[in-house]
Amino acid sequence: MKASPVFAVGAYRTTLLATPETIAGEFSKHRAIACANAIEPGLLATLMRLCREGSFASDEVEGLGHREVEKPQRAGPTISLALKRANLIDWIEHVTGCGPLEAIEGRVVRARANNHDQLLWHDDLDDVRRRLAVTINLSKQNYEGGLFELREKRTGKLLASHHHLEPGTALIFDVAYDIEHRVLPVTSGGPRCVYTGWFFKAAK
Template sequence: MPGHHARPIAIGAQRTDILAAPDGPARVFQCYRAIECSDLLEPDLLASLLDRCRRGSFVADHVDRLGSREVEAPQRVGAALNIVLSRPSFLRWVEAVTGCDALNRVEGRLVQTRANGLDALDWHNDTHDDAAGARRLGITVNLSDAAYEGGGFELRTTATHEVLTRYRHDRTGTALIFDIAGDLEHRVLPLASGGPRRVFTGWFVQAAPRSSS
């Protein structure tokens, strides 16, 4: 399981503080193709988001050939996190840790899975390029306030099926950042009990190159 015990970043409603140099997290990322950011969200922001999660509404979302889950609708928590996670200081730190350059923004949404025997996502690859940019990294932020069993995340190489990272969100406000590339795929296992498992899930998007005129 990737980890970096020192809290590296503190993201609040109004500001982002860089607390750790990228060198240590970068070594972890090179090994596991993923890095944990402990307590990424400041307590006041986290409390506000958890309250919105409790009062939010969710709709079923079936992902063709992969599985099922529920997504927040409308995306209030997701929209707020898209803004605070797209601050330049955080993007530049993530670039230094991962070696990805020209990260432009974070795009994501709040999703939840339940212990119903159905909710899970099978192995897949989030690579996606279009005129708006390319997905280069994934991020999940734990916003669960109910205990659960199961629901682990796994990242493996596509060619050999070697599992590089096994991770389970145990602490609210903590994030996992992981690589998105053609040689990788990941999945989310079903919950065995408890829950729901509620996370913000999204992508660091690389700005599309400007076309020459």
């Protein structure tokens, strides 16, 4: 997917760069949107420093695959807090039609070029409160592989594929029972380091 600048999340504010109406069609078609430069440079530098200086622990996801998770979480909670701003939540609700949303949680994960780290097809609905997912590229080094794919479960039709090329790029995608996604192995370079989180449905 081609990423366009639609919002910019900074340390103290979030600036909206595109109206929901101009983006909603893309989400409807692909069930996902790619957002270029979604994190302002100052905040991005801080987050990447936290990832560079932090530690990561092995995380085996039963039946799905393996990756490493930031432990203790330092960059992850910082991003989650910034993504909770009301103007961004409202914008995302209008773009996706997936509101109302009330919370976001996430963490930083890392995949290495080791023929082991990957996630097989899954739908993220082991927690039924999840309504949208988001990944944000925090990789210091370029990498090959690590492609994200989203498809229809019933037909196998590919709806979207995305490779995080630039640090700070975000991907927001639908979480629903009729679709599933995967992350292919990193084949060289890297590691692939991303924030991965979920926007939760508001309680009724």
